[in-house]
Structures are given as structure tokens and as C-alpha cells.
Amino acid sequence: MTRKFLLTISFVGTGFVGWQVQKNGYAVQTCMQDAIEEIFGVRADVTGCSRTDSGVHATGYRMCFSVDTDMECIRVPLALNAALPDGIAVIGCREVDEDFHPRYSARAKEYVYLIYDGAARDPFLKDRAYHWKGRLDVEKMRRAAAAFEGRQDFRSFMSEGSKITDTVRTLYWADVSRQGRRIALRVCGDGFLYNMVRIIAGTLVRIGAGALDPDAVAGIIAARDRAAAGPTAPAHGLYLHRVFYDEIGKEDGPWLI
Amino acid sequence: MTRKFLLTISFVGTGFVGWQVQKNGYAVQTCMQDAIEEIFGVRADVTGCSRTDSGVHATGYRMCFSVDTDMECIRVPLALNAALPDGIAVIGCREVDEDFHPRYSARAKEYVYLIYDGAARDPFLKDRAYHWKGRLDVEKMRRAAAAFEGRQDFRSFMSEGSKITDTVRTLYWADVSRQGRRIALRVCGDGFLYNMVRIIAGTLVRIGAGALDPDAVAGIIAARDRAAAGPTAPAHGLYLHRVFYDEIGKEDGPWLI
Numbered sequence: 436m437t438r439k440f441l442l443t444i445s446f447v448g449t450g451f452v453g454w455q456v457q458k459n460g461y462a463v464q465t466c467m468q469d470a471i472e473e474i475f476g477v478r479a480d481v482t483g484c485s486r487t488d489s490g491v492h493a494t495g496y497r498m499c500f501s502v503d504t505d506m507e508c509i510r511v512p513l514a515l516n517a518a519l520p521d522g523i524a525v526i527g528c529r530e531v532d533e534d535f536h537p538r539y540s541a542r543a544k545e546y547v548y549l550i551y552d553g554a555a556r557d558p559f560l561k562d563r564a565y566h567w568k569g570r571l572d573v574e575k576m577r578r579a580a581a582a583f584e585g586r587q588d589f590r591s592f593m594s595e596g597s598k599i600t601d602t603v604r605t606l607y608w609a610d611v612s613r614q615g616r617r618i619a620l621r622v623c624g625d626g627f628l629y630n631m632v633r634i635i636a637g638t639l640v641r642i643g644a645g646a647l648d649p650d651a652v653a654g655i656i657a658a659r660d661r662a663a664a665g666p667t668a669p670a671h672g673l674y675l676h677r678v679f680y681d682e683i684g685k686e687d688g689p690w691l692i
Numbered sequence: 693m694t695r696k697f698l699l700t701i702s703f704v705g706t707g708f709v710g711w712q713v714q715k716n717g718y719a720v721q722t723c724m725q726d727a728i729e730e731i732f733g734v735r736a737d738v739t740g741c742s743r744t745d746s747g748v749h750a751t752g753y754r755m756c757f758s759v760d761t762d763m764e765c766i767r768v769p770l771a772l773n774a775a776l777p778d779g780i781a782v783i784g785c786r787e788v789d790e791d792f793h794p795r796y797s798a799r800a801k802e803y804v805y806l807i808y809d810g811a812a813r814d815p816f817l818k819d820r821a822y823h824w825k826g827r828l829d830v831e832k833m834r835r836a837a838a839a840f841e842g843r844q845d846f847r848s849f850m851s852e853g854s855k856i857t858d859t860v861r862t863l864y865w866a867d868v869s870r871q872g873r874r875i876a877l878r879v880c881g882d883g884f885l886y887n888m889v890r891i892i893a894g895t896l897v898r899i900g901a902g903a904l905d906p907d908a909v910a911g912i913i914a915a916r917d918r919a920a921a922g923p924t925a926p927a928h929g930l931y932l933h934r935v936f937y938d939e940i941g942k943e944d945g946p947w948l949i
Contacts, residue, residue, distance in 0.1 A: 445816070447818075513811075516812055521815060524812050526814075553783070554769070554770075555782060555783045556773060556778075556781045558702055558781050559749075559751075559820070561704075561778050
């Protein structure tokens with residue numbers, strides 16, 4: 436009997452071209468197809484919850500595939516992990532209906548953007564956090580982040596070249612916290628424009644560094660102009676952390692800074 | 693004028709044979725000598741605060757070297773970091789007297805042993821934490837850890853083959869905390885026997901897994917016999933976190949789980 440599984444996967448984005456199959460490198464999607472073929476004996480289609488850019492990480496990516504198998508759900512993660520490279524792990528599995536779609540059935544997604552503001556580099560955060568060499572004022576960043584919450588037109592926070600025309604999205608929360616020299620921006624929304632989290636992060640870093648006023652965010656949003664916002668922060672600080680299909684809750688997920 | 697510098701360095705131990713120069717691989721010590729030679733033009737002796745095994749990490753290792761230079765102390769870390777591989781970073785520098793010794797002048801060292809007890813592997817913790825596949829009872833581990841504190845004979849927690857005869861050491865604290873699926877053992881003492889922290893960690897994991905009673909620690913110490921203790925936990929969970937030359941304080945250092 437053909438069954439459809441929804442997997443939660445975690446991957447270190449370094450060295451991958453992103454989730455989606457590309458001509459110029461190794462994709463997470465391909466690794467998942469290879470592992471599924473090795474374990475279940477068929478080349479199944481795998482559908483992800485979103486594209487991710489090269490170097491972007493995930494601690495709670497979601498994807499679906501359908502196979503004819505009797506394997507218990509609880510055994511699927513360990514079976515697939517045995518066939519996956521070290522940089523990818525299946526951390527959860529549940530069975531879903533045929534019409535479930537990991538992207539279109541999602542009610543919200545949460546991203547974490549990780550920044551490290553020590554003067555010297557931290558070798559443990561290489562390729563895993565954006566290293567800002569000056570000290571950032573997290574209080575200012577937190578105050579500014581709150582202005583992103585709510586249903587708003589985020590056109591100023593979309594990279595050029597996107598074909599999207601409806602740029603209104605709802606952010607359920609946007610907040611900033613510090614643990615030592617690590618700063619985490621967490622944003623949860625019903626959808627995200629291309630590079631939206633990275634542009635929000637780049638704008639908040641400018642605010643934290645004192646180059647932009649914390650009260651400037653409302654005006655940047657109102658401008659509906661990419662040039663009004665800060666730079667796009669690098670991909671390697673970004674983590675797709677959680678996808679919500681049922682209740683949207685702010686409590687901590689599996690990953691903590 | 694010849695000046696002596698005390699550096700604080702952080703390194704990801706993966707891929708190194710440890711601090712000390714060995715015939716069979718790349719040592720952190722060699723990288724430091726190469727960087728000093730590149731920046732200061734001399735092949736200086738570098739003296740470390742301790743040996744570390746292959747795969748062991750450091751977030752606050754200390755080492756000394758002497759060179760004839762006018763460079764300001766504050767500039768030394770950035771200068772050396774430009775010449776070091778990504779896996780090593782100088783995170784602090786101060787000038788010390790000629791008779792200062794990074795090992796013999798130390799009053800105490802603090803190690804962190806990091807365990808991850810999720811069912812599936814965490815790709816972000818590969819080579820950076822000991823993956824225990826069952827759930828560990830941290831309350832039991834914390835209760836047991838307290839029994840290691842104080843001035844005691846730790847012969848049961850020393851690997852065979854060490855030439856040390858005085859096996860009495862003082863542990864200032866030994867405690868266990870959990871953040872999500874990450875468990876950190878922190879131990880601070882005036883000295884450590886060969887593999888002592890890893891054997892303490894291996895013993896506490898057995899206690900957390902229910903294979904050994906939390907009250908068994910006093911008896912294991914009293915036995916003065918390596919066979920009485922638990923297994924030696926793997927090197928890649930161990931971090932040399934801090935070395936104390938002045939006051940010994942428990943507040944958080946630069947690294948947090």
C-alpha cells in the first residue's frame with residue numbers, strides 16, 4: 436500500500452547548493468532521493484516545504500515522499516539516516532494524507548538568523564553564523580524587530596528579480612535575543628518573500644551597529660522600495676527552524692543557540 | 693625588547709592530533725608556531741597549558757610565546773588570526789612576566805563535556821558532542837556529579853599507562869545541566885589525571901542511563917581502581933573551556949551550550 440510520509444530533517448547547509456536540485460552542485464533533495472532509493476528500492480519524488488539558498492541551514496525542514504512499504508513510522512528516520520551523509524539527518528516522521536503538501540499545507544514558518552559579534556572569529560561558528568566584528572546593541576535591535584510584526588507589505592524586504600507581485604505577508608513574531616556573543620533573530624510568518632529574512636537581518640544589524648535608528652523600520656516598510664532597507668545578510672547565518680501545520684506556538688523548538 | 697605573551701585560543705579539535713606536536717599528524721602547536729613565524733618573523737617556542745588528545749576541542753586554551761616586538765597587545769589576536777587556519781582563533785592576549793608559565797602558573801582548569809541525547813543524530817553536533825541514543829536522566833547525573841567535588845584520590849578515574857603516582861586532586865565543582873537535548877558536564881579542578889574528565893563523563897552517562905546508581909560514585913572513588921569506574925567517553929565531546937590564573941569563578945565563560 437502506498438503511504439505518504441512527512442519528514443522533519445536537519446541539515447548543515449555548507450557544501451550544498453540548497454534544497455533544490457541545481458546543475459552546479461549537490462542538493463539536499465538529491466541526497467534524500469538517493470537515501471529513499473537505497474532504503475525503499477524506488478526513486479520517489481520528494482517535495483520540500485521551500486527552496487533554500489546555498490549555505491542556508493535547517494533545523495526543522497519538512498518534506499514529503501510516497502512509497503509502498505510496511506515500515507513503521509518510528510523506524511523511518513533511523514533507516515534513512517543510515518543511508519544519508521553526515522550533514523543531513525531525519526529527525527522526525529509522520530504519515531499524512533495523500534492531499535497533504537509540505538509547502539501549501541503549512542500555516543507558518545519560523546526562521547532563525549544567527550549573528551556572532553565577538554571581536555575575534557569563533558572557529559565553532561565558521562559557516563554557521565554571520566560574524567559582525569563590532570558590538571551590537573541588542574536592545575535597539577529588539578525594539579526595531581517588533582515593528583516587523585503584523586500584516587504588512589514587505590516589498591522593501593524582497594530581493595530584485597523576484598516575480599512575486601503580492602508582497603503582503605503576516606509576521607507573527609520577530610524578536611532578538613543574546614546569549615554571550617551569539618545573537619539570534621527569530622521570525623515567524625505565514626510566508627516569506629525572496630531573501631526577506633536576510634534583508635530584515637541586515638537591516639537590524641545596521642540598527643544594532645548604530646548606523647540606523649531603531650524607529651526607522653516603519654518608514655522603510657512604508658517606502659515599498661528595496662533600496663530603503665539594509666543589506667542582505669549572508670546565507671550562512673540563516674536557519675529554517677520550524678514549519679507549523681497545526682497550531683503556531685512560540686515555545687522553543689529542537690534547536691537553541 | 694623581548695616580551696612574553698599569554699594567548700587565549702579556541703580551536704575545533706577535529707582533524708588535529710591535539711595540541712602537542714606528534715609524528716602522525718597536524719598539531720595545533722605547529723599551526724601557532726607557523727602563524728607566529730609569519731607575523732613576527734621568528735620561529736618561537738610555544739608553551740601550552742596542557743596536552744590535549746586528538747579530537748578534543750578548546751574554547752579557552754592558554755599558551756605563551758616570547759618575541760621581540762613593539763606590537764600592542766590588543767593587535768596581536770587579529771594579526772595572528774590572519775595567519776591561522778579557520779579551525780583555530782586567538783581570542784585574547786595579555787603580556788606576562790618572564791617567569792609566568794601557562795601550565796605551572798595555573799590555579800585551576802575548567803573542562804566542559806558535551807553530550808547529545810536525541811534519538812536521531814544532530815548534524816550540527818557531528819564531532820562536537822558525544823551522541824547517546826537513549827534519554828539520559830540529568831537529575832541523577834547532577835546528584836552523582838556532586839560526589840566528585842572536593843579533595844579526593846581520583847585513581848579510579850585515570851587511564852592505565854599514566855606514570856603519575858600522586859593521584860589526589862581537588863575538584864572545585866562538577867555539575868550537569870541540560871538545554872534541550874544537549875547536556876553539559878562542567879568540571880573545574882586544580883589538576884586532572886590522564887582521561888579523568890572523559891572517565892567521569894563515561895561514568896555519569898552510565899548513571900544517567902540507569903545502568904549504575906547515582907550513589908555509587910563514592911564507592912568507585914574509594915576503590916582506587918580504574919575497573920570500578922565507567923568507560924572513557926569519546927574525545928570529541930571534550931572542551932578545555934577555561935584556565936584560571938587568578939580568581940577561580942564559576943560565572944559563564946565565552947562558550948555556552
